[in-house]
Amino acid sequence: MQSGKEIKKKNEPEKEIIRRIKCGDKEAFNFLIKLYQKKIFRLAYCYFQDEEEAMEIVQETFLRVYQKIKYFTEGRNFQNWIYKIASNLCIDHYRKLHRTNKLINKLKENHTVHTLDERQSSASDFKEILKKSIQYLPYKQKMVFIMKYYEGLKYNEISKIMKISIGTAKSLNHRAIKSLQSIVNRFIRGNKNEKMQKN
Amino acid sequence: MRKCRKIRKLLISFYLEELSYKKINFVKNHLKECEDCFKEFKNLKILFENLEDNKREINETINTINWENIPSMIMRRIEREIIREKRVYHLKIMKLNPILTAVISLIIIIGITILILFQPWSKKHFAKNEFFVSSSSFENMEYSVARKETVEYLKQSQLLLTDLMKFTSPEEVDPWTIDLTSKRAKDLLIQKKYFDEKLDSLSLMKARRICNQIEFLFYDVIQLKEQPDFENIKKIQQIIEKEQLLFRIRLIEKELS
Structure with missing residues (x-):
């Protein structure tokens, strides 16, 4: 049995790794984790803005991959498949958190409490508001926006992962940007008003 | 704009x-x-x-983040999960067991109840030369036997009464013939005793009535053995004629056969 390093050295194609995982090769699975762990973490971290939750999603995703890899047929795009699993887990987890208001409590713990209507003057505050704004986007818009902007996926890839049309993916992304844009506009307007008051 | x-x-x-x-x-x-x-x-x-x-x-x-540790962490979690799944599987089987037990015991209880109720092993049901018939078919069989016996009785009675009617004068009265006739009447009375209970059914009511009349007449015939005179025979002949016994016997015989 070859080690993970050897596989990496040989730059073995993904298909071969998957075939070996299906045969029960744990080294190959280790290598697969190394390949995708950062990507999945980024997706989950952008979604939750919380390291702990993101790490939980990473572990859960690879557990699912290990359990369901036997159903993965050759010819399919593995990256799309693993993103699909991760995005579904993110959405499910977000719904659960949302239901129990855990997410809101966590945000309150981690950051100073700001409402979107508050006009903050400093740049760091603006970044905080932007982070929070991303958090408050509707879950599908948020997922598409993260995949497009943070993960750099193409619309056709997003459409396959999310099982939506390319048009829908585009529109969801644009809507998300528009929501964020309105926040920026409000912030800039607020800043101007503050400066005028000072003068 | x-x-x-x-x-x-x-x-x-x-x-x-x-x-x-x-x-x-x-x-x-x-x-x-x-x-x-x-x-x-x-x-x-x-x-x-x-x-x-x-x-x-x-x-x-x-x-x-230290990414080097993550794969081993995930692998450990996967192993834990596999063990947990196995436990869950066993627990599921354990959970299923009471249901299976309940179903099996129910089947056993039903089986025992059936065995107790019907006792298929009992000698009563499997005795040699015996068979089961329904109550209706048994009644039919009983009726047909009673009918045959009645017809036979009526035929014999008709013969006996006809013999009695043959006596036309005191000279013809022979003690030996009278003795024989009274014996035959006695035998017929005994025969009637056996099928008398079977004549209870409505369809045999007419036969029962005439059989009873014949029975009373036979008691008189038996008496002839003691006093074998023509007068007594004449009395019996008059009753037979008055009641039109021979004719009625013939009718009922036809009805039954």
Whole structure:
């Protein structure tokens, strides 16, 4: 049995790794984790803005991959498949958190409490508001926006992962940007008003 | 103003470079002319700059994590999960067991109840030369036997009464013949005793009535053995004629056979 390093050295194609995982090769699975762990973490971290939750999603995703890899047929795009699993887990987890208001409590713990209507003057505050704004986007818009902007996926890839049309993916992304844009506009307007008051 | 609305709709696509060459020029030219739309575009730029900062922060967070340990951590979790799944599987079987037990015991209880109720092993049911018949068919069989016996009895009685009617004068009265006749009457009375109970059914009521009349007459015939005189025979003959016994016997015989 070859080690993970050897596989990496040989730059073995993904298909071969998957075939070996299906045969029960744990080294190959280790290598697969190394390949995708950062990507999945980024997706989950952008979604939750919380390291702990993101790490939980990473572990859960690879557990699912290990359990369901036997159903993965050759010819399919593995990256799309693993993103699909991760995005579904993110959405499910977000719904659960949302239901129990855990997410809101966590945000309150981690950051100073700001409402979107508050006009903050400093740049760091603006970044905080932007982070929070991303958090408050509707879950599908948020997922598409993260995949497009943070993960750099193409619309056709997003459409396959999310099982939506390319048009829908585009529109969801644009809507998300528009929501964020309105926040920026409000912030800039607020800043101007503050400066005028000072003068 | 209408143009501005149109441009603002295209601004995001313009920034993301998703527009066609023609539309890019259209937006570019407008942004040079319109200050408001340019401001809007500037705001969009600020948004993406901040998003870039956010992206950088995320990348920094990612870099602080020790990724070398993650695969082994995940593998440990997978192993734990496999063990847990096995336990859950066993627990499921354990949970199923009471149901199976309940079903099996129910089947056993039903089986025992059936065995107790019907006792198929009992000698009563499996005795040699015996068979089971339904109550209705048994009644039918009983009726047909009774009918045959009655017909036979009536035939014998008819013969006996006809013999009695043959006596026309005291000279013809022979003690030996009388003795024989009374014996035959006695035998017939005994025979009647056996099938008398079977004549209870409604369809045999007429036969029962005439059989009873014949029975009384036979008692007189038996008496003839003691006093074998013509007078007594004459009395019996008169009763037979008066009651039209021979004719009625013939009718019932026809009815039954």
